[in-house]
Amino acid sequence: MGIESTADNLGIGIASSDGIILANIVKVHVPKEGGIHPREAARHHSEYIGETISRALEQAKMKINEVDLIAFSQGPGLGPCLRTGATAARAISSYLKKPLIGVNHCVSHIEIGRLATKANDPLTLYVSGGNTLVSGYESGRYRIYGETLDIAIGNCLDTFARAAKLEYPGGPAIEQLALMGSKLISLPYAVKGMDMSFSGLLTAIINEYKNGKHSIADLCFSLQETGYAALGEVTERALAHTKKPELLLTGGVGANKRLRNIIKSIAEEHGAQPYYVPINYATDNGAMIAWTGILAYQNGLITPIEKSFVDPKWRLDEVEAKWRA
Protein backbone atom coordinates (compact mmCIF):
# COMPACT_ATOMS: atom_id res chain seq x y z
CA MET A 1 0.00 0.00 0.00
CA GLY A 2 1.26 3.45 -0.93
CA ILE A 3 0.27 6.70 0.76
CA GLU A 4 0.78 9.89 -1.22
CA SER A 5 0.31 13.24 0.49
CA THR A 6 2.92 15.69 -0.78
CA ALA A 7 0.56 18.52 -1.74
CA ASP A 8 -3.17 18.86 -2.49
CA ASN A 9 -3.77 15.25 -3.52
CA LEU A 10 -4.29 12.53 -0.94
CA GLY A 11 -3.71 9.23 -2.71
CA ILE A 12 -3.92 5.62 -1.60
CA GLY A 13 -2.76 2.95 -4.00
CA ILE A 14 -2.34 -0.78 -3.73
CA ALA A 15 0.02 -2.68 -6.01
CA SER A 16 1.15 -6.27 -6.27
CA SER A 17 4.79 -7.31 -6.53
CA ASP A 18 4.32 -8.26 -10.19
CA GLY A 19 3.27 -4.72 -11.07
CA ILE A 20 -0.52 -4.95 -11.06
CA ILE A 21 -2.24 -1.87 -9.69
CA LEU A 22 -5.10 -3.20 -7.56
CA ALA A 23 -6.37 0.14 -6.30
CA ASN A 24 -5.72 3.81 -6.90
CA ILE A 25 -7.93 6.26 -5.04
CA VAL A 26 -7.23 9.99 -5.01
CA LYS A 27 -9.01 12.54 -2.86
CA VAL A 28 -8.25 16.11 -3.92
CA HIS A 29 -8.20 19.09 -1.59
CA VAL A 30 -9.64 22.14 -3.38
CA PRO A 31 -8.74 25.40 -1.63
CA LYS A 32 -11.69 27.77 -1.09
CA GLU A 33 -9.54 30.62 -2.36
CA GLY A 34 -5.95 31.18 -3.42
CA GLY A 35 -3.38 28.43 -3.79
CA ILE A 36 -2.68 25.45 -1.55
CA HIS A 37 -2.39 26.34 2.11
CA PRO A 38 -0.18 23.58 3.54
CA ARG A 39 -1.97 23.44 6.88
CA GLU A 40 -5.44 23.40 5.31
CA ALA A 41 -4.39 20.66 2.90
CA ALA A 42 -2.87 18.63 5.75
CA ARG A 43 -6.11 19.00 7.71
CA HIS A 44 -8.04 17.73 4.70
CA HIS A 45 -5.71 14.74 4.37
CA SER A 46 -5.98 13.73 8.03
CA GLU A 47 -9.76 14.07 7.85
CA TYR A 48 -10.10 11.83 4.80
CA ILE A 49 -7.21 9.40 5.10
CA GLY A 50 -9.20 6.69 6.94
CA GLU A 51 -12.04 6.82 4.46
CA THR A 52 -9.66 6.87 1.47
CA ILE A 53 -7.78 3.81 2.75
CA SER A 54 -11.10 1.97 3.17
CA ARG A 55 -12.11 2.86 -0.39
CA ALA A 56 -8.77 1.61 -1.72
CA LEU A 57 -9.10 -1.69 0.18
CA GLU A 58 -12.60 -2.05 -1.15
CA GLN A 59 -11.41 -1.44 -4.72
CA ALA A 60 -8.66 -4.04 -4.30
CA LYS A 61 -11.11 -6.39 -2.55
CA MET A 62 -8.66 -6.76 0.31
CA LYS A 63 -8.51 -6.51 4.06
CA ILE A 64 -5.96 -4.28 5.73
CA ASN A 65 -4.15 -7.25 7.30
CA GLU A 66 -3.50 -8.63 3.80
CA VAL A 67 -1.22 -5.67 3.04
CA ASP A 68 2.44 -6.73 3.22
CA LEU A 69 4.21 -3.41 2.92
CA ILE A 70 3.46 0.21 3.78
CA ALA A 71 5.09 2.84 1.56
CA PHE A 72 4.64 6.59 1.91
CA SER A 73 5.90 9.68 0.16
CA GLN A 74 8.68 10.90 2.41
CA GLY A 75 9.43 13.97 0.30
CA PRO A 76 9.77 16.32 -1.44
CA GLY A 77 6.62 18.26 -0.74
CA LEU A 78 4.78 20.43 1.74
CA GLY A 79 5.85 19.62 5.30
CA PRO A 80 2.45 19.45 7.02
CA CYS A 81 0.97 17.34 4.21
CA LEU A 82 3.92 14.95 4.18
CA ARG A 83 3.74 14.53 7.94
CA THR A 84 0.07 13.55 7.79
CA GLY A 85 0.77 10.72 5.35
CA ALA A 86 3.90 9.64 7.23
CA THR A 87 2.06 9.50 10.54
CA ALA A 88 -0.63 7.29 9.06
CA ALA A 89 1.99 5.06 7.42
CA ARG A 90 3.93 4.60 10.67
CA ALA A 91 0.76 3.80 12.57
CA ILE A 92 -0.42 1.17 10.07
CA SER A 93 3.06 -0.31 9.75
CA SER A 94 3.54 -0.77 13.48
CA TYR A 95 -0.03 -1.99 13.98
CA LEU A 96 0.30 -4.61 11.24
CA LYS A 97 3.97 -5.28 12.01
CA LYS A 98 4.76 -4.86 8.33
CA PRO A 99 7.81 -3.08 6.86
CA LEU A 100 7.71 0.69 6.30
CA ILE A 101 9.23 2.26 3.19
CA GLY A 102 9.82 5.96 2.63
CA VAL A 103 9.63 6.76 -1.07
CA ASN A 104 10.88 9.77 -3.02
CA HIS A 105 7.89 11.38 -4.70
CA CYS A 106 9.77 12.39 -7.89
CA VAL A 107 11.35 8.95 -8.30
CA SER A 108 7.93 7.36 -7.97
CA HIS A 109 6.56 9.56 -10.78
CA ILE A 110 9.22 8.12 -13.08
CA GLU A 111 8.74 4.53 -11.87
CA ILE A 112 4.97 4.49 -12.31
CA GLY A 113 5.54 6.11 -15.71
CA ARG A 114 7.86 3.27 -16.69
CA LEU A 115 5.39 0.69 -15.39
CA ALA A 116 2.35 2.26 -17.06
CA THR A 117 3.94 2.94 -20.46
CA LYS A 118 6.47 0.06 -20.58
CA ALA A 119 9.23 2.59 -21.28
CA ASN A 120 12.52 1.06 -20.17
CA ASP A 121 15.18 3.74 -19.96
CA PRO A 122 13.53 7.08 -20.73
CA LEU A 123 14.59 10.66 -20.41
CA THR A 124 11.74 12.09 -18.35
CA LEU A 125 10.16 15.54 -18.43
CA TYR A 126 8.24 15.82 -15.18
CA VAL A 127 6.01 18.89 -15.08
CA SER A 128 3.53 19.62 -12.31
CA GLY A 129 2.40 22.31 -9.91
CA GLY A 130 5.44 21.81 -7.72
CA ASN A 131 8.08 20.29 -9.97
CA THR A 132 9.66 20.99 -13.34
CA LEU A 133 12.62 18.81 -14.14
CA VAL A 134 14.32 16.79 -16.82
CA SER A 135 15.85 13.58 -15.53
CA GLY A 136 17.37 10.34 -16.70
CA TYR A 137 18.95 7.29 -15.09
CA GLU A 138 22.75 7.13 -15.13
CA SER A 139 25.09 5.03 -12.94
CA GLY A 140 22.89 4.25 -9.98
CA ARG A 141 20.78 7.37 -9.77
CA TYR A 142 18.25 9.49 -11.56
CA ARG A 143 20.31 12.51 -12.58
CA ILE A 144 18.78 15.93 -13.03
CA TYR A 145 19.81 17.45 -16.36
CA GLY A 146 17.67 20.55 -16.13
CA GLU A 147 15.20 22.05 -13.71
CA THR A 148 13.45 25.26 -12.87
CA LEU A 149 15.53 27.78 -10.98
CA ASP A 150 12.44 29.26 -9.34
CA ILE A 151 8.78 28.23 -9.73
CA ALA A 152 7.32 25.16 -11.44
CA ILE A 153 5.54 25.58 -14.80
CA GLY A 154 2.30 24.32 -13.23
CA ASN A 155 2.61 26.91 -10.50
CA CYS A 156 3.07 29.57 -13.19
CA LEU A 157 -0.09 28.39 -15.02
CA ASP A 158 -2.16 28.07 -11.82
CA THR A 159 -1.15 31.47 -10.49
CA PHE A 160 -1.98 33.16 -13.79
CA ALA A 161 -5.31 31.31 -13.94
CA ARG A 162 -6.21 32.65 -10.49
CA ALA A 163 -5.07 36.17 -11.37
CA ALA A 164 -7.18 36.05 -14.55
CA LYS A 165 -10.13 34.56 -12.61
CA LEU A 166 -10.25 31.41 -14.75
CA GLU A 167 -12.02 28.33 -13.48
CA TYR A 168 -10.24 25.73 -11.36
CA PRO A 169 -8.06 23.84 -12.20
CA GLY A 170 -6.11 26.43 -14.16
CA GLY A 171 -4.19 24.23 -16.61
CA PRO A 172 -7.16 22.80 -18.55
CA ALA A 173 -8.89 26.21 -18.58
CA ILE A 174 -5.79 27.84 -20.08
CA GLU A 175 -5.46 25.03 -22.61
CA GLN A 176 -9.06 25.46 -23.83
CA LEU A 177 -8.74 29.25 -24.12
CA ALA A 178 -5.37 28.95 -25.85
CA LEU A 179 -7.03 26.99 -28.67
CA MET A 180 -8.89 30.18 -29.59
CA GLY A 181 -5.82 32.39 -29.38
CA SER A 182 -3.59 33.20 -32.33
CA LYS A 183 -1.69 36.40 -31.63
CA LEU A 184 1.66 35.88 -29.96
CA ILE A 185 2.43 38.43 -27.27
CA SER A 186 6.14 38.89 -26.65
CA LEU A 187 6.99 37.46 -23.22
CA PRO A 188 10.27 36.73 -21.43
CA TYR A 189 11.80 33.44 -22.49
CA ALA A 190 14.31 32.23 -19.90
CA VAL A 191 16.54 29.23 -20.54
CA LYS A 192 19.91 29.21 -18.77
CA GLY A 193 21.94 26.41 -20.21
CA MET A 194 19.83 23.45 -19.15
CA ASP A 195 17.79 25.25 -16.53
CA MET A 196 14.62 27.30 -16.79
CA SER A 197 12.97 30.17 -15.01
CA PHE A 198 9.25 30.95 -15.04
CA SER A 199 8.85 33.71 -12.47
CA GLY A 200 9.60 36.46 -15.01
CA LEU A 201 7.13 34.91 -17.44
CA LEU A 202 4.47 34.86 -14.72
CA THR A 203 5.01 38.51 -13.78
CA ALA A 204 4.92 39.56 -17.43
CA ILE A 205 1.74 37.66 -18.31
CA ILE A 206 -0.06 39.03 -15.25
CA ASN A 207 0.99 42.55 -16.25
CA GLU A 208 -0.27 41.97 -19.80
CA TYR A 209 -3.57 40.74 -18.37
CA LYS A 210 -3.88 43.81 -16.16
CA ASN A 211 -3.16 46.29 -18.97
CA GLY A 212 -6.21 44.86 -20.76
CA LYS A 213 -4.86 45.18 -24.31
CA HIS A 214 -5.11 41.52 -25.19
CA SER A 215 -7.87 38.94 -25.31
CA ILE A 216 -7.74 36.21 -22.66
CA ALA A 217 -7.38 33.66 -25.48
CA ASP A 218 -4.25 35.39 -26.81
CA LEU A 219 -2.84 35.66 -23.29
CA CYS A 220 -3.32 31.93 -22.67
CA PHE A 221 -1.97 31.09 -26.11
CA SER A 222 1.16 33.19 -25.58
CA LEU A 223 1.73 31.89 -22.07
CA GLN A 224 1.59 28.29 -23.27
CA GLU A 225 3.70 28.88 -26.36
CA THR A 226 6.44 30.70 -24.46
CA GLY A 227 6.53 28.45 -21.40
CA TYR A 228 6.35 25.21 -23.37
CA ALA A 229 8.98 26.39 -25.86
CA ALA A 230 11.38 26.63 -22.91
CA LEU A 231 10.41 23.14 -21.68
CA GLY A 232 10.92 21.86 -25.20
CA GLU A 233 14.32 23.42 -25.59
CA VAL A 234 15.67 22.05 -22.31
CA THR A 235 14.20 18.61 -22.98
CA GLU A 236 15.70 18.55 -26.43
CA ARG A 237 19.13 19.59 -25.17
CA ALA A 238 19.03 16.84 -22.53
CA LEU A 239 17.88 14.27 -25.09
CA ALA A 240 20.69 15.26 -27.44
CA HIS A 241 23.17 15.07 -24.55
CA THR A 242 22.05 11.72 -23.08
CA LYS A 243 20.95 10.08 -26.36
CA LYS A 244 18.23 8.19 -24.46
CA PRO A 245 16.04 6.00 -26.70
CA GLU A 246 12.79 7.05 -25.01
CA LEU A 247 11.17 10.28 -23.90
CA LEU A 248 8.61 10.14 -21.10
CA LEU A 249 6.23 12.97 -20.27
CA THR A 250 4.66 12.94 -16.83
CA GLY A 251 3.14 15.15 -14.14
CA GLY A 252 -0.19 16.98 -14.29
CA VAL A 253 0.95 19.48 -16.94
CA GLY A 254 1.80 16.48 -19.12
CA ALA A 255 -1.93 16.16 -19.85
CA ASN A 256 -1.67 19.27 -22.01
CA LYS A 257 -2.08 18.42 -25.70
CA ARG A 258 0.11 21.23 -26.92
CA LEU A 259 2.96 20.06 -24.68
CA ARG A 260 2.42 16.46 -25.82
CA ASN A 261 2.79 17.57 -29.43
CA ILE A 262 6.02 19.35 -28.60
CA ILE A 263 7.39 16.23 -26.91
CA LYS A 264 6.30 14.06 -29.83
CA SER A 265 8.00 16.35 -32.31
CA ILE A 266 11.25 16.43 -30.30
CA ALA A 267 11.25 12.65 -29.84
CA GLU A 268 10.74 12.10 -33.58
CA GLU A 269 13.54 14.50 -34.42
CA HIS A 270 15.97 12.53 -32.24
CA GLY A 271 14.74 9.05 -33.07
CA ALA A 272 13.35 8.47 -29.58
CA GLN A 273 10.03 6.87 -28.70
CA PRO A 274 7.66 9.27 -26.92
CA TYR A 275 5.55 8.03 -23.99
CA TYR A 276 2.77 9.84 -22.16
CA VAL A 277 1.81 8.68 -18.72
CA PRO A 278 -1.99 8.24 -18.40
CA ILE A 279 -3.46 11.07 -16.36
CA ASN A 280 -4.48 8.94 -13.34
CA TYR A 281 -0.83 7.93 -12.94
CA ALA A 282 0.67 11.25 -14.11
CA THR A 283 -0.87 13.36 -11.37
CA ASP A 284 0.00 12.67 -7.74
CA ASN A 285 -1.35 9.26 -6.74
CA GLY A 286 -0.83 6.46 -4.24
CA ALA A 287 -0.23 3.69 -6.80
CA MET A 288 3.13 5.20 -7.75
CA ILE A 289 4.20 5.20 -4.10
CA ALA A 290 3.05 1.60 -3.64
CA TRP A 291 4.89 0.42 -6.76
CA THR A 292 8.14 2.28 -5.95
CA GLY A 293 7.92 0.90 -2.40
CA ILE A 294 7.83 -2.60 -3.85
CA LEU A 295 10.88 -1.90 -6.05
CA ALA A 296 12.79 -0.56 -3.06
CA TYR A 297 11.77 -3.47 -0.83
CA GLN A 298 12.77 -6.05 -3.44
CA ASN A 299 16.22 -4.48 -3.37
CA GLY A 300 16.56 -4.62 0.37
CA LEU A 301 15.63 -1.04 1.15
CA ILE A 302 13.36 -0.46 4.12
CA THR A 303 12.91 2.58 6.35
CA PRO A 304 13.20 2.04 10.10
CA ILE A 305 10.71 4.18 12.05
CA GLU A 306 13.50 6.29 13.55
CA LYS A 307 14.58 7.25 10.03
CA SER A 308 11.08 7.87 8.72
CA PHE A 309 10.98 11.62 9.32
CA VAL A 310 9.78 13.48 6.23
CA ASP A 311 12.11 15.56 4.09
CA PRO A 312 10.32 18.42 2.29
CA LYS A 313 13.47 19.15 0.23
CA TRP A 314 14.49 15.61 -0.73
CA ARG A 315 16.06 15.79 -4.17
CA LEU A 316 15.48 13.15 -6.83
CA ASP A 317 19.21 12.78 -7.45
CA GLU A 318 19.95 11.86 -3.83
CA VAL A 319 18.14 8.54 -4.14
CA GLU A 320 20.10 5.39 -4.92
CA ALA A 321 17.87 3.67 -7.46
CA LYS A 322 19.22 0.18 -6.70
CA TRP A 323 16.43 -1.52 -8.65
CA ARG A 324 17.73 0.04 -11.86
CA ALA A 325 21.28 -1.25 -11.44
Add this chain to the structure above:
Amino acid sequence: MESLKLLAKGAEADIILDLNWNGRKAIIKRRCIKTYRHAKIDEEIRRLRTIHEAEIIHRVKEAGVPSPIIYQVNPNKAEIIMEYIEGTKIKDLIKNNSDEENIKIFKQIGVQAGRLHKANIIHGDLTTSNMIQSGEMIYFVDFGLGEISNEIEKKGVDLNLMKKMLTSTHYLKQDMLLEAFIDGYTQSTGTKAIEVLTRVEEISKRGRYIEKE
Protein backbone atom coordinates in the same frame (compact mmCIF):
# COMPACT_ATOMS: atom_id res chain seq x y z
CA MET B 1 28.21 21.55 -52.35
CA GLU B 2 30.52 18.58 -51.97
CA SER B 3 32.76 20.57 -49.68
CA LEU B 4 30.07 20.58 -46.95
CA LYS B 5 30.12 17.99 -44.20
CA LEU B 6 27.73 17.83 -41.25
CA LEU B 7 29.96 17.52 -38.18
CA ALA B 8 27.40 17.67 -35.46
CA LYS B 9 23.69 17.99 -35.08
CA GLY B 10 23.34 19.83 -31.82
CA ALA B 11 20.11 20.43 -30.00
CA GLU B 12 20.14 23.97 -31.26
CA ALA B 13 22.32 24.18 -34.32
CA ASP B 14 23.93 22.22 -37.09
CA ILE B 15 27.69 22.44 -37.15
CA ILE B 16 28.79 22.13 -40.73
CA LEU B 17 32.38 21.87 -41.89
CA ASP B 18 32.96 23.65 -45.17
CA LEU B 19 36.25 22.38 -46.61
CA ASN B 20 36.30 25.13 -49.17
CA TRP B 21 34.71 28.28 -47.88
CA ASN B 22 36.26 30.94 -50.05
CA GLY B 23 39.37 28.81 -50.25
CA ARG B 24 39.65 27.80 -46.63
CA LYS B 25 38.29 25.40 -44.03
CA ALA B 26 35.44 26.93 -42.07
CA ILE B 27 32.69 26.03 -39.67
CA ILE B 28 29.15 27.08 -40.48
CA LYS B 29 27.00 27.18 -37.40
CA ARG B 30 23.40 27.26 -38.50
CA ARG B 31 20.64 27.45 -35.95
CA CYS B 32 17.96 25.03 -37.02
CA ILE B 33 14.30 25.80 -37.34
CA LYS B 34 12.42 24.18 -34.49
CA THR B 35 8.97 23.34 -35.73
CA TYR B 36 7.79 22.36 -32.27
CA ARG B 37 7.72 25.97 -31.13
CA HIS B 38 5.77 28.93 -32.48
CA ALA B 39 7.37 30.25 -35.67
CA LYS B 40 7.65 33.78 -34.31
CA ILE B 41 9.34 32.63 -31.09
CA ASP B 42 11.58 30.36 -33.13
CA GLU B 43 12.65 33.06 -35.58
CA GLU B 44 13.34 35.55 -32.84
CA ILE B 45 15.35 33.11 -30.75
CA ARG B 46 17.48 32.05 -33.71
CA ARG B 47 18.08 35.55 -35.07
CA LEU B 48 18.94 37.16 -31.73
CA ARG B 49 21.16 34.30 -30.62
CA THR B 50 23.11 34.45 -33.88
CA ILE B 51 23.89 38.17 -33.59
CA HIS B 52 24.58 37.86 -29.92
CA GLU B 53 26.90 34.95 -30.24
CA ALA B 54 29.05 36.74 -32.81
CA GLU B 55 29.35 39.81 -30.57
CA ILE B 56 30.25 37.76 -27.57
CA ILE B 57 32.84 35.61 -29.36
CA HIS B 58 34.66 38.84 -30.16
CA ARG B 59 34.57 40.02 -26.56
CA VAL B 60 35.85 36.66 -25.40
CA LYS B 61 39.06 37.25 -27.30
CA GLU B 62 39.49 40.64 -25.68
CA ALA B 63 39.16 38.92 -22.31
CA GLY B 64 42.09 36.69 -23.20
CA VAL B 65 40.22 33.46 -23.83
CA PRO B 66 40.77 31.50 -27.06
CA SER B 67 37.67 31.41 -29.29
CA PRO B 68 37.16 30.85 -33.02
CA ILE B 69 37.78 33.66 -35.52
CA ILE B 70 34.56 34.85 -37.13
CA TYR B 71 34.57 35.14 -40.91
CA GLN B 72 30.97 36.20 -41.49
CA VAL B 73 27.56 36.55 -39.82
CA ASN B 74 24.17 36.10 -41.56
CA PRO B 75 21.47 36.87 -38.96
CA ASN B 76 18.49 36.20 -41.24
CA LYS B 77 19.78 32.76 -42.07
CA ALA B 78 20.82 32.31 -38.42
CA GLU B 79 24.34 31.52 -39.57
CA ILE B 80 27.81 32.24 -38.27
CA ILE B 81 30.78 31.27 -40.41
CA MET B 82 33.93 30.84 -38.38
CA GLU B 83 37.32 29.25 -37.98
CA TYR B 84 37.54 25.46 -37.82
CA ILE B 85 39.38 24.43 -34.66
CA GLU B 86 41.25 21.16 -34.91
CA GLY B 87 41.23 19.36 -31.59
CA THR B 88 39.31 17.27 -29.09
CA LYS B 89 36.35 18.12 -26.88
CA ILE B 90 37.29 18.23 -23.20
CA LYS B 91 34.29 16.00 -22.49
CA ASP B 92 35.93 13.23 -24.55
CA LEU B 93 39.41 13.75 -23.10
CA ILE B 94 38.64 13.30 -19.41
CA LYS B 95 38.10 9.54 -19.41
CA ASN B 96 41.47 8.64 -20.93
CA ASN B 97 43.55 11.36 -19.31
CA SER B 98 45.62 10.88 -16.18
CA ASP B 99 44.37 12.66 -13.07
CA GLU B 100 47.34 14.97 -13.34
CA GLU B 101 46.45 16.01 -16.89
CA ASN B 102 42.82 16.49 -15.93
CA ILE B 103 43.73 18.69 -13.00
CA LYS B 104 45.87 20.83 -15.29
CA ILE B 105 43.06 21.13 -17.83
CA PHE B 106 40.41 21.98 -15.27
CA LYS B 107 42.63 24.56 -13.65
CA GLN B 108 43.12 26.18 -17.08
CA ILE B 109 39.36 26.02 -17.71
CA GLY B 110 38.86 27.71 -14.35
CA VAL B 111 41.39 30.41 -15.22
CA GLN B 112 39.60 31.07 -18.51
CA ALA B 113 36.12 31.04 -16.98
CA GLY B 114 37.46 33.54 -14.46
CA ARG B 115 38.76 35.76 -17.26
CA LEU B 116 35.34 35.72 -18.91
CA HIS B 117 33.61 36.69 -15.69
CA LYS B 118 36.17 39.39 -14.96
CA ALA B 119 35.20 40.86 -18.34
CA ASN B 120 31.51 40.41 -17.43
CA ILE B 121 30.96 37.75 -20.05
CA ILE B 122 28.51 35.02 -19.09
CA HIS B 123 28.95 31.87 -21.16
CA GLY B 124 25.43 30.55 -20.51
CA ASP B 125 26.29 26.92 -21.29
CA LEU B 126 29.57 26.29 -19.56
CA THR B 127 29.99 22.56 -20.12
CA THR B 128 32.85 20.31 -21.18
CA SER B 129 31.12 19.73 -24.53
CA ASN B 130 31.75 23.38 -25.33
CA MET B 131 35.51 23.36 -24.80
CA ILE B 132 38.06 22.10 -27.31
CA GLN B 133 41.69 21.38 -26.65
CA SER B 134 43.82 22.34 -29.62
CA GLY B 135 47.58 22.20 -29.21
CA GLU B 136 48.37 23.96 -25.95
CA MET B 137 45.20 26.03 -26.01
CA ILE B 138 41.71 25.35 -24.73
CA TYR B 139 39.13 27.04 -26.96
CA PHE B 140 35.75 27.99 -25.59
CA VAL B 141 33.01 27.62 -28.18
CA ASP B 142 29.23 27.91 -28.41
CA PHE B 143 28.39 31.24 -26.89
CA GLY B 144 24.83 30.89 -28.15
CA LEU B 145 23.39 31.41 -24.68
CA GLY B 146 26.06 33.93 -23.66
CA GLU B 147 25.41 37.41 -22.38
CA ILE B 148 27.13 40.47 -20.98
CA SER B 149 26.40 41.06 -17.31
CA ASN B 150 28.18 42.07 -14.15
CA GLU B 151 25.60 40.37 -11.93
CA ILE B 152 26.96 37.96 -9.34
CA GLU B 153 23.78 35.96 -9.83
CA LYS B 154 24.45 35.28 -13.51
CA LYS B 155 28.06 34.36 -12.88
CA GLY B 156 26.83 32.05 -10.14
CA VAL B 157 24.33 30.38 -12.48
CA ASP B 158 27.15 29.97 -15.01
CA LEU B 159 29.38 28.16 -12.52
CA ASN B 160 26.44 26.21 -11.12
CA LEU B 161 25.94 24.71 -14.58
CA MET B 162 29.59 23.66 -14.68
CA LYS B 163 29.21 22.12 -11.25
CA LYS B 164 26.02 20.31 -12.22
CA MET B 165 27.58 19.01 -15.42
CA LEU B 166 30.44 17.58 -13.36
CA THR B 167 27.92 15.90 -11.08
CA SER B 168 25.79 14.47 -13.88
CA THR B 169 28.46 13.56 -16.46
CA HIS B 170 31.85 13.33 -14.77
CA TYR B 171 30.55 12.22 -11.37
CA LEU B 172 33.40 9.79 -10.75
CA LYS B 173 35.95 12.59 -10.69
CA GLN B 174 33.74 15.51 -9.75
CA ASP B 175 35.42 16.59 -6.50
CA MET B 176 38.93 16.58 -7.93
CA LEU B 177 37.92 18.39 -11.11
CA LEU B 178 35.80 20.94 -9.29
CA GLU B 179 38.64 21.75 -6.93
CA ALA B 180 41.05 22.36 -9.82
CA PHE B 181 38.43 24.49 -11.57
CA ILE B 182 37.85 26.65 -8.50
CA ASP B 183 41.59 26.98 -8.04
CA GLY B 184 41.97 28.40 -11.55
CA TYR B 185 38.86 30.55 -11.28
CA THR B 186 40.14 32.11 -8.07
CA GLN B 187 43.49 32.80 -9.71
CA SER B 188 41.80 34.98 -12.37
CA THR B 189 39.15 36.68 -10.32
CA GLY B 190 40.95 37.11 -6.99
CA THR B 191 38.80 38.20 -4.06
CA LYS B 192 35.69 38.37 -6.27
CA ALA B 193 35.74 34.58 -6.50
CA ILE B 194 34.45 34.11 -2.96
CA GLU B 195 31.35 36.15 -3.66
CA VAL B 196 30.52 34.16 -6.81
CA LEU B 197 31.34 30.78 -5.25
CA THR B 198 29.16 31.55 -2.24
CA ARG B 199 26.37 32.38 -4.65
CA VAL B 200 26.85 29.05 -6.43
CA GLU B 201 26.23 27.26 -3.13
CA GLU B 202 23.09 29.31 -2.66
CA ILE B 203 21.84 28.68 -6.21
CA SER B 204 22.36 24.93 -6.00
CA LYS B 205 20.15 24.97 -2.92
CA ARG B 206 17.39 26.85 -4.67
CA GLY B 207 14.68 25.64 -6.99
CA ARG B 208 12.26 23.74 -4.91
CA TYR B 209 14.54 21.40 -3.07
CA ILE B 210 17.71 21.84 -1.09
CA GLU B 211 20.71 19.64 -1.65
CA LYS B 212 21.86 18.06 1.59
CA GLU B 213 25.25 17.11 2.95
